[in-house]
Amino acid sequence: MTETVGRFAPSPTGPLHAGSLLAAIASYCSARAAGGRWLVRMEDLDSPREMPGAASLILHQLEACGFEWDGDIRYQSRRQDAYEAALEQLHGQGDIFWCRCSRTDLARLPSPAYPGTCRHFTAYRTDAAIRLRVPHGVIQFRDTVFGMQHEDVSQSIGDFILKRRDGPYAYQLAVVVDDADQGITEVVRGADLLDNTARQIVLQQRLGLATPGYTHLPLLVHADGSKLSKQTFAPALPLEDTAPLLLRALQQLDQEPPPDLAGEPPAAVLAWAIEHWRPERIAPGPIPQLPG
Ligand SMILES: [Zn+2]
Known part of the structure; x- marks a missing residue:
């Protein structure tokens, strides 16, 4: 147990x-x-x-x-070291990429989900955010209060940020690692x-x-x-x-x-x-x- x-x-x-x-x-x-x-x-x-x-x-x-x-x-x-180690693991698996799209670039697009523009930048770039390459597929979980939840993150959000362009690790990464x-x-x-x-x-x-x-x-x-x-x-x-x-x-x-x-x-x-x-x-x- x-x-x-x-x-x-x-x-x-x-x-x-x-x-x-x-x-x-x-x-x-x-x-x-x-x-x-x-x-x-x-x-x-x-x-x-x-x-x-x-x-x-x-x-x-x-x-x-x-x-x-x-x-x-x-x-x-x-x-910071633990968050960096998680990014290194993801990098080794080919799960992250470096993105320089600005908020204004992305706001012009029809879909709210990140369109994958920078997915081919799989090596370190300066002055860039790090995004997770989000696989297709529905995530399902049961919340105690709100019941069954379903979301295909690749459709709703797309490749999301793990480390911001201006430096800080993203909330999502820190929460999951900790x-x-x-x-x-x-x-x-x-x-x-x-x-x-x-x-x-x-x-x-x-x-x-x-x-x-x-x-x-x-x-x-x-x-x-x-x-x-x-x-x-x-x-x-x-x-x-x-x-x-x-x-x-x-x-x-x-x-x-x-x-x-x-x-x-x-x-x-x-x-x-x-x-x-x-x-x-x-x-x-x-x-x-x-x-x-
Ligand atoms: Zn980008």
């Missing part, structure tokens, strides 16, 4: 808010309910968007909510990443890596239907009196916590949530986040 390993992987572009709390609590309960480990990974590859001090603030927010992670925090900014390296068996995260999953599975297959289970969570939305995010100024989670917030997150995930838990410490709320964790109850529709 494989041990369950879950993870919470915030980007330190700002403090945690009610939307990120859903991903934290659901990934935590899912891993702990299975007797497994829960890891925290900082996805800090996009340095221009990062907020100084956000990574340590996030860890304080998690502690204030009663979360206990296993092992050391992983920082993607320190993992999930495998950390032995993650289940990915629990917001539904805004549901349409990234097929790309990540394509990459796992090219790299010969296992595919974890996937649970995507309904998104919290403002009254106008827009997603709650750092960009839309969702308020930061406070560092004290967090039990009511945990309770509200559990209600939003359809876990039906008893209201008297609100007077308990955060660790007691989480202990209840782990014991009563029922992911099959989570409804996929967006959740309006009311103020207060």
Whole structure:
């Protein structure tokens, strides 16, 4: 039997808010309910968007909510060698090519999928992005909340970027390499990443890596239907009196916590949530986040 390993992987572009709390609590309960480990990974590859001090603030927010992670925090900014090794493997297999198409070049084309213009550039070129040669074929996976998903990435997206022209490794590559390296068996995260999953599975297959289970969570939305995010100024989670917030997150995930838990410490709320964790109850529709 494989041990369950879950993870919470915030980007330190700002403090945690009610939307990120859903991903934290659901990934935590899912891993702990299975007797497994829960890891925290900082996805800090996009340095221009990062907020100084956000990574340590996030860890304080998690502690204030009663979360206990296993092992050391992983920082993607320190993992360049592993991402480079994955690119070398793909290069050896003939799976990548170097592309200098500009965004404007691609925007002029009729199809949203990359047309394969630079596929013949299979050797290193300066000032170029690296793309994965995406094979034809439908990727299929079952999401715990959203059910069966099908996507032919070669049709929907085409050859996608693994390393940007201006230097950084792409999110898709870093996530796939780190999930495998950390032995993650289940990915629990917001539904805004549901349409990234097929790309990540394509990459796992090219790299010969296992595919974890996937649970995507309904998104919290403002009254106008827009997603709650750092960009839309969702308020930061406070560092004290967090039990009511945990309770509200559990209600939003359809876990039906008893209201008297609100007077308990955060660790007691989480202990209840782990014991009563029922992911099959989570409804996929967006959740309006009311103020207060
Ligand atoms: Zn190109």
